Every structure is written in C-alpha cells, then in structure tokens.
Amino acid sequence: MPTPTRIILLAGAALCGGFIALLGAGFSRAAEPQEYTSTTTVFWLVAGAVFAAPLWVPAAIPARFPTALKVCRWISAAALLFPTWLFGGIVLHNISRAISGLGATPSALLEGLVLTSVCVLCIFLLVRPDLHHAKRTT
Secondary structure, three states: OOHHHHHHHHHHHHHHHHHHHHHHHHHHHHHOHHHOOHHHHHHHHHHHHHHOHHHHHHHHOOOOOHHHHHHHHHHHHHHOHHHHHHHHHHHHHHHHHHHHOOOOOHHHHHHHHHHHHHHHHHHHHHHHHHHHHHHHHO
C-alpha cells in the first residue's frame, strides 16, 4: 500500500475515532459530571480507537504480507459501511430538518459531511488496488 494511502487512512482514523471519543466523553461529562474521571477519558479513547480500527489496522500491516493486507483491506472496507451509514444519517437528518422548516444545524451538517466523505474516500482507497488490478487483467 502506498505511503500517501496509509497517511490518509491514519488521518481518517484520527477524525472518525476522535469524533467518537469526543462525543462519548462529552456525553459522559454532561450525564454524570461528578463521576467523570481520567478512566472515563481513557475508556472513550479506547472506544474511538476500536471504532476507527477499520481505518488504522490496514495502514499498520506491512506490505511484505500481501495476502493479509488484501484480506484486511476488504474486511475493513466492509466494516466501514457502518460508520458511513452512521455519519450519513447525520447528513440526511439535517437535510430533512432543513426541508421541513425546522432548521438544520450547520456545524452538525458539516461534521456529518466531512466524516461521511472520509469514510467513502477510505473505502475507495481500500478497494482500489484490487479494482485497478481487475481492470488491468481484463
């Protein structure tokens, strides 16, 4: 896997995992401020890293293991369909609110657009080598 692709995947992991970590930590702090400790922060950081695993795990596998990398790329691309659906729901919800006259939240809409775009781009980057290879052999 080329280095720029690995960098994009790692940046996407930081964005998506960071969003989950910040969202969860913010909710925990708002729900039970007296119970919020550094353990809560660590929990949400780990939860964000696990959520972003389909992005950073393929970037961490060395190129000298091509079969493992190929399997991991395809599993990760399939696993990224859930975050794409989740973040795309933010976009669709805000668009439907704008259409119904309730007013969209611009920051949430932009956040959803960025995260959905990152997921779609990363899915494309993960499956592109095999699509490119299939096109070449045909």
